[in-house]
Amino acid sequence: MGCCTGRCTLIFLCSLQLLAALERQIFDFLGFQWAPILGNFLQIIVVxxxxxxxxxxxxxxxxxxxxxxxxxxxxxxxxxxxxxEVGGLSKETDLMTFNISMHRSWWREHGPGCIRRVVRPSSPGTLDDYSYVSVTGCIIDFQYLEVIHSAIQILLSLIGFVYACYVISIFMEEEDSCLSIYISPFEGTE
Known part of the structure; x- marks a missing residue:
């Protein structure tokens, strides 16, 4: 097979998907978002x-x-x-952390251009928490960065799906052509 085949393209797409999933995994680990971490892990294994x-x-x-x-x-x-926040979903819930912690997207405080200020708790003796962090000046809000990450994943996956179907059909055609060429050693010996 030549290098510009569907097979080579699928290898390239899988490599891109692997890099994108690894990058996303790192930032989800930094934000302690357990649901996306689990999803990314499965994505990495299957890719x-x-x-x-x-x-x-x-x-x-x-x-x-x-x-x-x-x-x-x-x-x-x-x-x-x-x-x-489509359909009653709220990015302020702890859904992505399985309600284990108060962590949010890493991009919430560390996005491009964001200035992070820790605000003192209103009551003395209160432990520092993410709710006491003020973030201003972000070039792109964190939810849009997360949407961009997901959109890239969708684009790569859809293209990968098409090429995977094509490669499966090619493999099956090659397998069928090999089976039709095969002649049983017992044929023609009568």
């Missing part, structure tokens, strides 16, 4: 599986990648709806 299936001509692994890609698009659509 590696899809990459392996593409390199090793294993269509079943690519099918797993294709099914997961549809689920991944759904998850990222949910993330977009969550941060844009």
């Amino acid at each position: 590696i599986l899809g990459l392996f299936g593409t390199i090793q001509f294993r269509p079943r692994y690519i099918v797993v990648y294709t099914v997961w890609t549809a689920l991944w698009v759904t998850w990222n659509v949910f993330i977009i709806c969550f941060y844009l």
